Every structure is written in C-alpha cells, then in structure tokens.
Amino acid sequence: MSKKHLENADMETAMSRVDGRVKVMGAAKYTAEVQLPELTYGVLVESTIGQGVITALDTKKAEWAPGVIAVISHLNTPGVPEYKLQNQDVIQKQLRVFDSPNIYYNGQPIAVVVADTFERARYAASLVKVTYAKQQSYSNLEDNLSKAVVPKKAKSDPKGFTTDFLRGKAEAFRDAEFQVNEEYIQPSEAHHPMEPHSIIATWEAADKLTLVDKTQGSQQTAASIAKSFQLPPENVKVLSTYVGGAFGSALRVWPHEIVAILAAKKVQKPVKLVLHRNQMSYMVGYRPYTLQKVAIGASKDGKIVGLSHASYGKTSMYEEFTENVLIMSRMMYDIPNVDTKYRIVPLNVSTPAPMRGPGEATGSFALECAMDELSYKLNMDPIALRLANYASQDPDKKMPWSSNYLKECYELGAEKIGWNKRKAQPDANQEGEWKIGYGVATGTFGAFRGGASAKATFKPDGTLLLQSAIADIGPGTATSMTAIAAKNLGLAPEKISFQLGNSTFPKAPMQGGSNTVATVGSAIVATCDNLKVELAKRAAVQKPEWKNAIAKNIKIVGTQLINSDDASSKVEIASLFSQDNLAELVVKGDAAPGEESKKYSFYSFSVHFIEAHVHELTGVVKIKNAVSVIDCGTVVSPKTARSQSMGGIVGGIGMALMEEVVLDDRTGRTVTASFGDYHVPVQADIPQMDMMFVNERDPYLNPMGSKGLGEIVIIGVAPAVANAVYNATGKRVRDLPITPDKLI
Amino acid sequence: MNNFQYKRVSSPAAAIAELSKDPAAKLVAGGTNLIDLMKYGVMAPDKLVDVNHLSFDAIKKEERSLYIGATVRNAVAAGNADVLKYQPLLSQAMLAGASAQLRNKATMGGNLLQRTRCGYFYDISAPCNKRVPGSGCAALEGYNRMHAIFGASSSCIAVNPSDMNVALTALDATILVSGPKGDRKIPVSEFHRLPGTHPELDTTLDRKEIITGLVIPDNNFAAHTTYLKVRDRISYAFALISVAVAIDLDGTAIRDIRLAMGGVAHKPWRLTEAEQLLKGKQATVENFKMAAELAMKGAKAYEHNAFKLKLAPNTMIQALKTASGVKA
C-alpha cells in the first residue's frame, strides 16, 4: 500500500505560491504603499491615562505646525451617524470614536492630525496638549476577579461555550484517585503581523466611499462601514489586494479605520493612516490575558472520571469579547463528567480580538498541560493517557465525527520525533549542560464551511480568471484556489489567475476560523463545474455525444476539451468560442453547506511534538525539534499547507517562550509595546521542523475532502513546549511565557 | 520628530566647534540609537553633526595595544583579524549584540554612548529622571524586570544595555576623546557613570567632547575568553544578564582574570573582588561558585528582577566554566 500521508520532502516540490514572485520582489503593493493623488496623512493622538475625562484639548500649536491641514477630535468630529441611532447592539459595542471626552483605556485614540506629509503629521501630533480629569484605572485581572461577569452572549447563545455547562456530575474529579487541580495563565499576546494596519479613505462623493484597507474581509468591512456611516451598501468599496499577515487582528473594523474616514470627510481629501508598530499591541486587539482553572480526576488505568474547567478573560469596559476557550474540554476526550464556566472581567483595556487558534489555543494550553501533569501522577505515557480517553464520537454533540485521524497523528509523530527516547522520569536526561525533554499536546478546531460564490472568465487561449471577494492574509489563498481549479478542470495552473480582496467581487466570508478552502474552494469547484457544463453545451454543437456530458467527466487536456477520457470526443477549446464569435465566456458558481452538520461533528485535529533542551544554569530553552502532524482532510495545496504548519509552530514557540504584552497596572499603559520589548521568535529560535499531514479525505464537509488548517497548526504547540520543558527539568511553568527566569 | 539641521563635518575640530556653538547639537554616527530616540520624542536635538566622514575608521595593532577608531562599524571590528587575534572577547561581545544589519551601521563611539532601554525612558508620558531630571522614576515601582541590581539610586534603576561596553570594561580599555581643551584619555571604568542624583548623565564625557577612538592594552587572555549573554530569545534581544570572562590560564591555574557583567547596572559592572578571589587559584567549579557568591555582594532586587540575583551568579559560573574549559 502506498503511503498517503505527506512529509516535508513530499511537499517541497508541490506548486509554489502563485504570488510568491511579486511578493519577494516587492512588487506586491500593500495598503500603506499605495499612493493616490492629493493624498494626506493622518497620525493619531492617544490618551496617556487609563480612565478619566479629557478636560481640555489644546490643538493650536499642532494646527499652526507646517503642513497641517486639520486636527480632529471629539470637539469637531463630523460624527459617525450610527452613534445617533437608538438600537445599538448591546454585545458588540464598538468604541465610539471621538464621540465623547471619556477615556476607557490607555492608548485610546483621542484626536487625529492630518498633514501633507506623514512626518509633519507625526510631529504635529506630538504638539497636541491634553488635560485630563484622571480616575484610577483597573487593568489587572487577578486584582479584579470580583468584577468577573457572565457574558451577555451566554444568554443569547445558551448552547454556546460561554454558558455554564454541565455533563454528568459537577466536580466529579474530586472522587477520583488521581487528581490534578491547577491554575494556568495565558498572558495577552499581540498579533503583530509583519504589515502594520493601514487604511486609505477616499470620499468619492458625499455618499460614496472607497477604502484601501488591511482587512480579512473586504465585504464585511464594507458592510460595517456602510452601516456606521449610513451609506447605501453598494456605495462602499473596499480593496485589500495584499495583506501582510493578520492572524485575526483584521476581522473587524477598528477605531483607526473610523478615524481615517472621519478625517477624509473633514479634509475632503484621501487620508492615509498607518499604525505605528507600538500601536499594534493595543489598537487592533490581542489574545486576551486569561486565567484558567483546570481540574481532572482519573482512575488508575488513566480513564478520566471528571473534568472541571473555568476561564476568566479580560475584556474592555465598552465591549464584550468572548472566545471558545472551553470547547476542547467538552469534546476532546471521552469524559462522563464535565463542567465548564466562562467569565469575563471588564477592565480599562482595549477590546481583545480573536488571534490565531482563538480560544482553543488558550484552552488547549491549560487542558493539555493538565493532561501532561496527570500522566506523571499516573506514571503513564502521555500519549497512552490520551489514547485511553480517545473519544470515538463527539461526546459533546453526541454525533459521529465526520473524520478523525488523531490516532494516526500520535503514531506518525511519535515515530518522527523519536518518542522512545523520552524518559518517563522528568529531569533525568542530560547531555553536558543541557537537560533534554520531550513533550506532546493535542489541538483541535471546528471545521467550518459557509456560503460563497465565484466568477470565472474563460478565454479562447485557455486562460482562466477567477474572482472572489475573499482575503488572503498569508495562507496562499490564490494558490490553493488555483490548485483546486486546476485539478477540477485539468487546466495547467499557469493558465489560471485568481483575484481576491475586493468587495465588488462575488460573495465570500471573512478569512478567519480556517474556513476559506472549505467555503470558497467549494464555490470554485461549483464555478468550474458550471464552466465545464457550459463548454460541453457548446461542444454538443460540434459533436452530439457531448449533450449529456456531466461535469465530473469533462477535462481540459492541452488546448482541447475531452469527455470521459474518450479521445473521439475531443474538441478544440478555441473553436467553441469562434463558432459563436465569443471573446470570452463568463460563468458564476455558488456553493453552500447542506444538512451535513446535523449529522456529523466537524473538527480538524493536530498533534504536536517538541524536543526541548534547557540549560541547567541559565534556564535558556532551545527547541531542538518540532513535529506537527495534522488531520485536515485532503491537502489541497501541499506547499502552502506546509508553510501554514511551519508558521503555526513558530507562533506556538513564541507563545510558549517569549510573547507577552505587559501592562503597567498603575496606568494601564503597555510597557512591552515596541518590538525591542515584545519578543517574537527569530530564526535562531526555530528548530528543525517536520510538518506532516495524514492527508485522509473528510467525506462530508466539501467536495475537496478538506477540513480547516490555519488554526490547528498553532493550537497545542505551546503546551507541547511546556510539557517538554517539564520533562527536561521537572519544573512546571503554568504561566506563559516560559522565560529563563522561571527555570532557574 | 522635530525639525533639525544636518551638518556634515570633515575635521574633529569642526565637530567640536559645532558642539561648542550649539548646546542643542548632537553628533550622529550610525544613527541606530539617536534617530530612534528622536522618533520617540525622547531626544530632540536641533542639529545633527555627522561624524561618519571623520578619519576615525582605522583598526591598528600598536606596540602594546590595539587601537580602534570611533567610527569603525561594529561589524567591521567584530570581524577584524587583529581584534580576533588579540581581543577575541570584544568580537564575541559585539556579535552578541543587536542584529547583523544594525552592527553594519553601529559605530564604536555610538555604541559607547547608546542609552538605556528602560521602557519608561522611551515612553515620554511616563516620569523619568534620566529624560526629564526631577520628574521621578516610573521604573522604581513599575515593571522593572530588565533593571539594575547593582549601583542603582532612588532616582534611577536603569541599566546600560551595551554588550560591547561589558567587554571593553573587562579588557581595561581606554576611551580617547577630544574637546575644546584638547585631547584626553578616560579609562572605560570611569567613562560610564552610576546614576546617583544625576541619572541624566550617562557618562563623564563633556557635551563638547567627541570620542575619537579607543585602545585596549595587550594581554594574555586570548585563548580563554567567553561572552555569555542570557536573554529572552536566542538572538536579537538585550541581555537579562551577560558576563564577560577573560582568563590567563596556566594549566588549571588562574594566572590572571578579568570579569565584567552586563544587564545589572547603570554602567558595565566590573567584578574586581571576584577577580581577586580567583587570581592565583585553581580553575574549579567550587572556586567559580565562591567567586560568583562574592560577586553578588551588595546586590539589590526590585519587584520584577529578583531572578537576577540567581541568574547573575549562575551565568557567571557558566561563563567561567566555558572560558576555562573546566566542566566539574
């Protein structure tokens, strides 16, 4: 039997990123690089207190500074029409930009300076003088746990993961012979994509707006802005051709986008606003600081009797942010008694945002470390423990999995990392000054699919243009869509181009939650099928046997169309155009999920293995080896899939070892805002990595057989690192990041 | 960033004249520190005097010392054959600093004068006695994980962030300066200051003086040097603790030794007492431990940096082990 799973070497030779060349050459223009005639530049003035009221705003010096066109604040804002409407959504309440002198967090935008150059705007922004009536701000979670509340969302979505949940008996862990009962802390983490958030706002007319904007959803941004400014939806156009990473930070409209639009309205010219790197840690969301309490009880054979999991996360004073921290505890293992509790604490901080593997990355850190702790108490191999509690169906939804190859993941990964070299005893494996340890952890994320459409324009020369409004924030969407179309049609990938990131293109969801391939890929398949049927109709004019041809059997071979591999059916593609004097053929396709989610539970899975070396005296951690094994169904674009997984490991190492947004709780100000203080992994931190894919088809989610990938590549990496560090040193660090000071 | 003038000078005298004439003028070399600080609004010179074209770009082996000009790039010095042969510790320390790109720009003079990385010094909304004398110290009761454990004062607990300076301190370098009153030599140990009540002054260099170069006396350390830097990631981060060790080893006997620490004080921290203890002793882990304990005498931690009280001696022991080749 030939092996189906993919390893590094299988993927290196696969199709390369279709836009790799323009990106590497710098020819791909990102938002901040776009130049427009008459462009002006906006720079934000931020609050420097965490809570209070602006009592005076002296903008004179700034207004007189060279090149300055306007200084806009709550005193002279043209206003956001939506703010005047009564029916504000009580759960998602955006910060109201320049709407009042109130300060809710340190770093809140309170004014914008618009000038003829960026440098002049920045200098003038430093001249704005703000006077405050200051109040005490509260930003520390532990100190304010008494303010924890049940999210409002729990009421509107009682089946969701924010509602208190009980299966079987509460706190059943207490009855078990072996128990783990610990607290875990995930500090705030900033997304810090390479490209800072930027926007160019242009009012084409009093009711017509064009935005060049960094976003994960051009259409969703357009709709949100149209609502805020009470514009006809079709009058707001959003372009986001290239996005240099986002990780969830561009899934919604943020205050700086509203500011740029207000500023453009005021100065009647296009305004470009680019965030400073430091602002990236509090202006566009972050993975929220979360305290978790996890208790597990098991019997001697490793069977888990009860699991209790509580989560307390930060949110802002004006808006409720929740995420699925507790999902894994409900569905990952076959546990009869589970109770979960989700709380949020409103503080003087900006609103968090989903960050890669939202919720689950945080939840899996606690759950998978607790599982590891349990394995040592039981004196049981951590993989064996997980297998002993393997859920053969979803214990939460009580439905069969659509597909679940976790067992294959454990097996392939254990073999690859050399799990047999792991010592069952912690702190028992040393080479010279370095303590050696191995760790494993599991990840999962729902496999979703939504509705989408696509448009194809096919030319006599056999070139195909595909269009969808979807964003590409880095995974290589144009590449995977090209691969899907090429496979469906039999067309060479070089003949296909895929355009995206434009709100006027056919409908697509936001790029987030790992559903792009499933959702847009399905629309591409539908569109390609429609194209083939359309071509067959035209071929039937030449050869009647084409009349009943079905899409599945039709292929393009070179310059010809062929049915059911029957050579006699061949027709020249160009002739199908010339016979009707056609310059091009335009077809559309729509796709939406069916009833499958009523029958199956859809999740992607991942298992991560880490070999960590820890210095005995300095506590320095070197990751020596990382293996991720992924069950994301059929891999549609192996090389970009491999890159996704690579990025997930890197992000997970950052999360485990160094990333932390620290606030000074006296002021609520971020003290690790700069890239000098907020560490992300550098090349030297990154080990040999093996990215492996089970590559077994999911029969139910979509025609490609794929499941989601973008999140599971990071979910579970951090606990695998923490578990490896424990195995090396016998030191259990339950508050990330695991910096050297915590290991000496 | 404020508006400023830019002036390129072609003689040290012209540079000194500019500084004497204009109290708000600043020299600029690689610009990797000064321009950053200007962007943050921490420094606002009204004139930048460019020293990159002065002829201080030579490295010369002299009879009993090594000379390195003020405008020599850190990358050039770190890879120079004479530096590697006579003062490898300096090369090791410089290569532990910043990134390849930054080292290509950074100069010896600029590195000597790079300013602290204390977050409150950089955040102009925070009180900071170093930035605005008399405004207070936000770090004292703030987030002070990176801060000093030696020689701090109630007005400032910032640390000197340089790696190069730690090696220069261990190696007894002398800084060559030139000013309106002529030339003078400053031993590196007297070049950087402790904060006391004037943390706004990082060094003893006069505002009107320029650095022209530095010299390092010859020594017998080249075979046994180590610069060990512990940081939050493997590369491209400032030191939590760094230790420079240079040993003149006779078999297993320590004939002579130099020790300095970074990440612990407002200036590179020379460990003279530990040197005295080890001089003439055997290179054993036992002795290293004793020296490390002695080195920590007088250390004082703040809320977030207590780990340095342990990390510093541990790092010192490891650096000594590596430099001497002694394992147990």
Ligand SMILES: Cc1cc2nc3c(=O)[nH]c(=O)nc-3n(C[C@H](O)[C@H](O)[C@H](O)COP(=O)(O)OP(=O)(O)OC[C@H]3O[C@@H](n4cnc5c(N)ncnc54)[C@H](O)[C@@H]3O)c2cc1C
């Ligand atoms: C991201 C980043 C990371 C870094 N990481 C590290 C690190 O890990 N370790 C480390 O040691 N350093 C690190 N650095 C600091 C770096 O080493 C310094 O910025 C550099 O050495 C400064 O040299 P420069 O020539 O660019 O100085 P400039 O910025 O040009 O000048 C700095 C100061 O020196 C003065 N000056 C310059 N030349 C002379 C002269 N001849 N006479 C008198 N005064 C002079 C200037 O007036 C100014 O006040 C880092 C810097 C950055 C930006």
